[in-house]
Structure formats: C-alpha cells, structure tokens
Amino acid sequence: MTGKSIGYFRLVEACDGPGCPVCAYLDADSRRQLTTLFEEHVTDVATRRKLRASNGLCNWHTWMALEVRPAVTGVAIVYEDLLRVCHERVRAAGDRRQGRLARLRSWVRDTVGRARRANPAQRDRCAVCVQLRTAEAHCLEAVLRFADDSEFERAYRRSGGLCLPHLLDVAARGAATPGVETIVRRTLATWQAVRGDLGRFVAKHEYRNTEPIGEDEARAYQRAFEILAGGRNIFGNDLREE
Ligand SMILES: [Zn+2]
Ligand SMILES: [Zn+2]
Known part of the structure; x- marks a missing residue:
C-alpha cells in the first residue's frame, strides 16, 4: 500500500x-x-x-x-x-x-x-503542542487508513491498543470508513485481555494462592490507567477546565 x-x-x-x-x-x-x-x-x-x-x-x-x-x-x-x-x-x-x-x-x-x-x-x-495537534491528526488518519494493511495489523496487534480518548477520536473521524470497525474490534479485544489480567492479579492475591503473578498481570492496573486516561500528560487535567 x-x-x-x-x-x-x-x-x-x-x-x-x-x-x-x-x-x-x-x-x-x-x-x-x-x-x-x-x-x-x-x-x-x-x-x-x-x-x-x-x-x-x-x-x-x-x-x-x-x-x-x-x-x-x-x-x-x-x-x-x-x-x-x-x-x-x-x-x-x-x-x-x-x-x-x-x-x-x-x-x-x-x-x-x-x-x-x-x-x-x-x-x-x-x-510544540500546536505541531503535535497536526501530528496527532495524521496518526489518527493513518490508523484508519491502514487498519486493514497487513503490516499495520501486525504492528497494532503487538501494541497496547488505543486509549479511550484516542479510540473515541478515531471513531468520530472515521464514522463512515471501513477501518473504524476493524480498529474498534481489535482495541476492545486488547482491553478485554487487560481486564482478564486484572482479574487474575486480584485472584492471585488471595492468601491460598501459590501461583506466581505474571508480568502482564502485575502491570495490568497501569495498562488500565493508560487505557482510561491516555498516556501520561497527553490529555492534561481538569484543574483549569470551565
Ligand atoms: Zn506543549
Ligand atoms: Zn492515546
């Protein structure tokens, strides 16, 4: 492509x-x-x-x-x-x-x-933020445009998946494009995996458990932070929001 x-x-x-x-x-x-x-x-x-x-x-x-x-x-x-x-x-x-x-x-x-x-x-x-805004728009367009490209698909499967704010941006931009369904489906599958890791992390803290906690499970709550709030500092805070 x-x-x-x-x-x-x-x-x-x-x-x-x-x-x-x-x-x-x-x-x-x-x-x-x-x-x-x-x-x-x-x-x-x-x-x-x-x-x-x-x-x-x-x-x-x-x-x-x-x-x-x-x-x-x-x-x-x-x-x-x-x-x-x-x-x-x-x-x-x-x-x-x-x-x-x-x-x-x-x-x-x-x-x-x-x-x-x-x-x-x-x-x-x-x-810097002014330039980032343009870069962000290009990234979101690329996510939609290459959703079904085999190279991008492989890369996206390796990734942590889009955060909620970026997924909503992609959905809003690409409402009428075929790529949006693919991206939403793959992203929700990633979120589901994080939920599974969170559940196992909690269960393994039960005192009778002898199974070791895996690396993905130990990091699951941080991955959940990122899914909900986006990467550190990317979306700012609400302190000055009207
Ligand atoms: Zn800035
Ligand atoms: Zn993001």
Missing part, C-alpha cells in the same frame, strides 16, 4: 512500546521537537517570536525539557529572553492601571494591535 509517510513508520515503531501507540508517538515527537528547539532553533527569529507569544512552552513541555536534557546553554538563552519579555509585559500591565498618561500609552498599544500581548495572562498555544 502506498502513501506511507515517515509519520506512519514512526507510528508502527510506537506499536512496539507499552500503552497507546498514538500517545507514545506524541510523547516521542515532543522529545524530538524539544531537542531541535533548544539545539538548533535558539537563534531562529520565528521560533523566538512564537515562544514569546505563548510565554514559553506549556507546563508539560517545559518540564519535559529536563528529561530530554538538550544543550543547557540553548535553554538558558531562550529563558533569559522569555523572562525579559514577560518582565516587561507584567510591568506594562501594572502601568496601565495608573494615570491618564499610562492609559494613553495603553490606548496607543491597543490601537497598534498589541492589546492581547499587554495582558501576560493571555497567551498563544505552546508551539
């Missing part, structure tokens, strides 16, 4: 790891993007502009930089710049609340279209 992109092959590779392959792909893609950002794009004007517009990266990608361990001087250069810009924005927001002259300055700023930037609380989306 033609039309297999680099993204497709990375998705197939992600099927070899634990958990949802789309979540794993997004995690790996985040790490690749962070490395490129801090090692190659530190002085890139467009990148700097995007980072300033979003007050840096989102919480997930900011802290992920510690795990990725890119060149620390690149990180320091970017964050010195961001701190300087945010310092200026907070100071300007304070100025706006004082006096007629400051209000006039604020009006001028607003008129030239910088009103949104004058409020540090308003920010653009994290640049």
Whole structure:
C-alpha cells in the first residue's frame, strides 16, 4: 500500500512500546521537537517570536525539557529572553492601571494591535503542542487508513491498543470508513485481555494462592490507567477546565 509517510513508520515503531501507540508517538515527537528547539532553533527569529507569544512552552513541555536534557546553554538563552519579555509585559500591565498618561500609552498599544500581548495572562498555544495537534491528526488518519494493511495489523496487534480518548477520536473521524470497525474490534479485544489480567492479579492475591503473578498481570492496573486516561500528560487535567 502506498502513501506511507515517515509519520506512519514512526507510528508502527510506537506499536512496539507499552500503552497507546498514538500517545507514545506524541510523547516521542515532543522529545524530538524539544531537542531541535533548544539545539538548533535558539537563534531562529520565528521560533523566538512564537515562544514569546505563548510565554514559553506549556507546563508539560517545559518540564519535559529536563528529561530530554538538550544543550543547557540553548535553554538558558531562550529563558533569559522569555523572562525579559514577560518582565516587561507584567510591568506594562501594572502601568496601565495608573494615570491618564499610562492609559494613553495603553490606548496607543491597543490601537497598534498589541492589546492581547499587554495582558501576560493571555497567551498563544505552546508551539510544540500546536505541531503535535497536526501530528496527532495524521496518526489518527493513518490508523484508519491502514487498519486493514497487513503490516499495520501486525504492528497494532503487538501494541497496547488505543486509549479511550484516542479510540473515541478515531471513531468520530472515521464514522463512515471501513477501518473504524476493524480498529474498534481489535482495541476492545486488547482491553478485554487487560481486564482478564486484572482479574487474575486480584485472584492471585488471595492468601491460598501459590501461583506466581505474571508480568502482564502485575502491570495490568497501569495498562488500565493508560487505557482510561491516555498516556501520561497527553490529555492534561481538569484543574483549569470551565
Ligand atoms: Zn492515546
Ligand atoms: Zn506543549
């Protein structure tokens, strides 16, 4: 079958790891993007502009930089710049609340279209997340498109199956496509296997049991976490949801 992109092959590779392959792909893609950002794009004007517009990266990608361990001087250069810009924005927001002259300055700023930037609380989306959103859409399309491709089928059977949020996304996107039925059927079979492992894990904790607990059984509750909530950090939390 033609039309297999680099993204497709990375998705197939992600099927070899634990958990949802789309979540794993997004995690790996985040790490690749962070490395490129801090090692190659530190002085890139467009990148700097995007980072300033979003007050840096989102919480997930900011802290992920510690795990990725890119060149620390690149990180320091970017964050010195961001701190300087945010310092200026907070100071300007304070100025706006004082006096007629400051209000006039604020009006001028607003008129030239910088009103949104004058409020540090308003920010653009994290640049890494923006790219991930496109990558996620491509992954979900590939899952549907190649559902019946023999290579993808073998890879998907090895995987932990899609998580619930990604399965629902696939179902919504592919309502009228033949691939969706295949993916739902295979994913539910994987979930069923995890339920079986959970049941055996609980049963084997019964005091008369002498059978050892298998590796899949011991990990079953973590696999259930991932099925229900998606990969770690991929879907955020509800703290700020309205
Ligand atoms: Zn997922
Ligand atoms: Zn992000």
